[in-house]
Amino acid sequence: MKTEPITEQLELFGCIQCGKCTGGCPLARKTELNIRSMIYNMLVEPELDVHAHPELWDCTTCFTCVVRCPKDVRPAELIISLRGQLVESGRIPETIGTALMGIFRQGNPNGMAREDRSAWAQGMEIKDARQGCSVLYHVGCIPSYDLRVQPVARALARALTEAGVDFGTLGTDENCCGNEVRRMGEEGLFEMLVEENGELIRSVGADRLVTTSPHCFNTFKNEYGFDDIEVLHYTQLVAELIEQGRLKFTKEVKAKVTYHDPCFLGKQNGVFEEPRAIIKAIPGVELVEMDRNRERSLCCEGGGGRMWVEGTNKEERLAFQRVHEAADTGAEILAVACPFCLLTLVDAVKVQGLEERLKVMDIMEIVNLAL
């Protein structure tokens, strides 16, 4: 069967070469990544030698270019598609190969044992969703295993319990959602995950699916075709519980807090207000904004597989820049709502020597202090 050339599959002919995509790309000034000229080259000579472009792994799939393109070209999809060619050829960075293999074998990119997936909930009583529940909580790979992120999942489970939400998880049967898999170019593995996860999640019969990570939220909401299940990021559910008076704070957290919008929650899915509503509802907290907020938020460089590949931007990480922007607001806490942002920004605070001035916390960790 003859397949359409990439230029037609992705409708690249709609491109007017205005450059808004590259103008908005946070990596364009730091590396060779130039999405506008890549599109131009593809239109002139569609057989691009993908192996000659290591900067293809620099893209974080933040989708700033997609949001800014006036012709709906969706430039980042070209990068995902070209990464697909690299995956098919087998010539990919070793760390990307290891992450994909970990997902295929163990259901998570770090290759941790499937049977340890519930370790985050040790000592807590969490219902098996298959006993019946109205909310299925998809914990996600990083919150399930990473010691720095596990407290976020525990804080959310505690808050849901205190608010009387009937929720459950899939325990050790939970699997990687595949959001990053698709963005690393492994379409075949992604489709397999959609089929397997979709069937398992539907079998629970829950009305709502809530995620810790904006990355899981994004793919479940936009790429799984869940017509009868409402997909929520946890900030949406927690903001609702506070609004309804079901989640009540009993303590004050006296702190100035600034909030970093994750790309997959904010600019890709328009969830800007709920995280802020939670922060503002916490007694004692003062929310201060960074200049680049909401749609203009600076990517932390953790998405699109970048947690597992360094890319060519080795010196001036975007996360380094971001923690200085946060510290300049005078905030003591940089609040995040994404496991990748949490890890990249915690690391950046250390590397930039800002530990005395700025603490990075997930919103749920701040909520947990006030319950």
Ligand code: SF4
């Ligand atoms: S913003 Fe859209 S139309 Fe403009 S150069 Fe980029 S892809 Fe082409």
Ligand code: SF4
């Ligand atoms: S998705 Fe983000 S990093 Fe990738 S090309 Fe577009 S703007 Fe640049």
